[in-house]
Amino acid sequence: MRIGLFIARRYFFSRKQRTVINVISWISLVGIAVSTAALIVVLSVYNGIGRVTQSLFNTFDAPLVVQPASGKTFHTSQIDLAALSRIGGISTVSQVAEENAWMTYRHNQAIVTLRGVDPLYSRVTGLDTLLYEGSYRLADTIASPAADGLADTTVVHYLIMGAEVYYNLGVRDVSNLPVAVHIPKRGVALGLTMQEALNTAYALPGGNFYIQQDIDNRYVVADIGFVRQLMDYAPDECTQLCLALDPGASVGRVKDQVRALLGDGFRVLDRFEQQPIYFKVFRSERLGIYLILTLIVLISTLNLMASLSLLMMDKRHDIATLRAMGMPRRQVRRIFRIEGVLIASMGVAAGLVVGFIVCFVQQQWGIIKMGSNFVVSAFPVAMRPADFLLTTLLVMVLSTLAVLFAVRHSKV
Numbered sequence: 001m002r003i004g005l006f007i008a009r010r011y012f013f014s015r016k017q018r019t020v021i022n023v024i025s026w027i028s029l030v031g032i033a034v035s036t037a038a039l040i041v042v043l044s045v046y047n048g049i050g051r052v053t054q055s056l057f058n059t060f061d062a063p064l065v066v067q068p069a070s071g072k073t074f075h076t077s078q079i080d081l082a083a084l085s086r087i088g089g090i091s092t093v094s095q096v097a098e099e100n101a102w103m104t105y106r107h108n109q110a111i112v113t114l115r116g117v118d119p120l121y122s123r124v125t126g127l128d129t130l131l132y133e134g135s136y137r138l139a140d141t142i143a144s145p146a147a148d149g150l151a152d153t154t155v156v157h158y159l160i161m162g163a164e165v166y167y168n169l170g171v172r173d174v175s176n177l178p179v180a181v182h183i184p185k186r187g188v189a190l191g192l193t194m195q196e197a198l199n200t201a202y203a204l205p206g207g208n209f210y211i212q213q214d215i216d217n218r219y220v221v222a223d224i225g226f227v228r229q230l231m232d233y234a235p236d237e238c239t240q241l242c243l244a245l246d247p248g249a250s251v252g253r254v255k256d257q258v259r260a261l262l263g264d265g266f267r268v269l270d271r272f273e274q275q276p277i278y279f280k281v282f283r284s285e286r287l288g289i290y291l292i293l294t295l296i297v298l299i300s301t302l303n304l305m306a307s308l309s310l311l312m313m314d315k316r317h318d319i320a321t322l323r324a325m326g327m328p329r330r331q332v333r334r335i336f337r338i339e340g341v342l343i344a345s346m347g348v349a350a351g352l353v354v355g356f357i358v359c360f361v362q363q364q365w366g367i368i369k370m371g372s373n374f375v376v377s378a379f380p381v382a383m384r385p386a387d388f389l390l391t392t393l394l395v396m397v398l399s400t401l402a403v404l405f406a407v408r409h410s411k412v
Helices: 002-013 020-060 081-085 121-125 163-168 224-231 251-265 276-314 316-324 329-365 385-408
Strands: 064-068 090-105 108-117 131-134 139-145 151-162 179-184 198-209 219-223 240-245 266-270
Touching (some): 081 251, 163 198
Antiparallel strands (some): 064 240, 064 266, 090 108, 179 198
8 A cells, every 4th residue: 555655646746757647637636626616615605695695584583483283363362471481591472463465555556464563573583673764663652632631642553664565665765644554354255345345554654674585575564453453353362473582592492392382282483494485495506506516526527537547548668567576456556546536635625725715715805795785795605614524525535436437447
């Protein structure tokens, strides 16, 4: 084994004679290094984009959501809210009533998902910190003097809209014109007029938020009392509970405890289960990218096979000498196997270093920009040790198979 390694190193590093074979060997090394670095860079950038997108969803989706296992709504009296709040790791329990609605403003209209939330909702998602325009207020009580000298109070409701809903309706920064919200009446057959078929209420535009396109063009947030009134819900009726967790709390452990407390009548969903389509698509796209880059690595290993074949042809006189000295064919072939693995190993090592440097520079200084219309100004990067390990294994396995194939089918 030592003789084989010594001869292989001499073939690769010898400076006495530079031939086309040496140049091709170095080209093979560079090809493997470039494909390895490309795998690291592309996967790290994709991880960064996925992390940014996931963080955008996380600002709107609660860490855990409780929904009825059957039906659409439930009464909070069915749940021991005090016991739920006492579960270790849960910091806030917020009630939500959600329903599709038709909104009209002047001559514009939109179909939206109206999410009614209680005052604790901002502690669960932090939506109040993500407003692009306006202020986070869902309801105000306004007192006006009455004829008998007593003050009358009026509750004014506000709507916090996704940015695309906001602009599609034609809402402006300052407007006292209310938005009409229409929801089909509960348990009533389709009527002949809008008044018979729909419950209608009015609320003022309160602001808008930019989070993520799927959220911005769909959701409108309102006070839960406003939505309950529109839907003819009971005062304790809701469609889901949103649970906020303490920093560092285990989502899986808290999820299991909530399930044990609520029983089979309720479902407990984490963020991955709340957005199943997005995360499935994300994993599928990542797998597709990995397969495409694997083809690039495979092409670089074909170059390695060619360089080994040419090297064995170039060293046929050395091979004849070694055979004449008594070296068996198996050991001669081992020399070229070691040569191929040596080229692949150096290429992988160089590619990992180059990929790490490129990702680190982008991570620290954001040299490559995405433009002004994106959530982040520069391409995000998130390096993961698993990607480095998986890339190393992939490139080394393909390179080793290519080396074994080239040596086995040679005339050595």
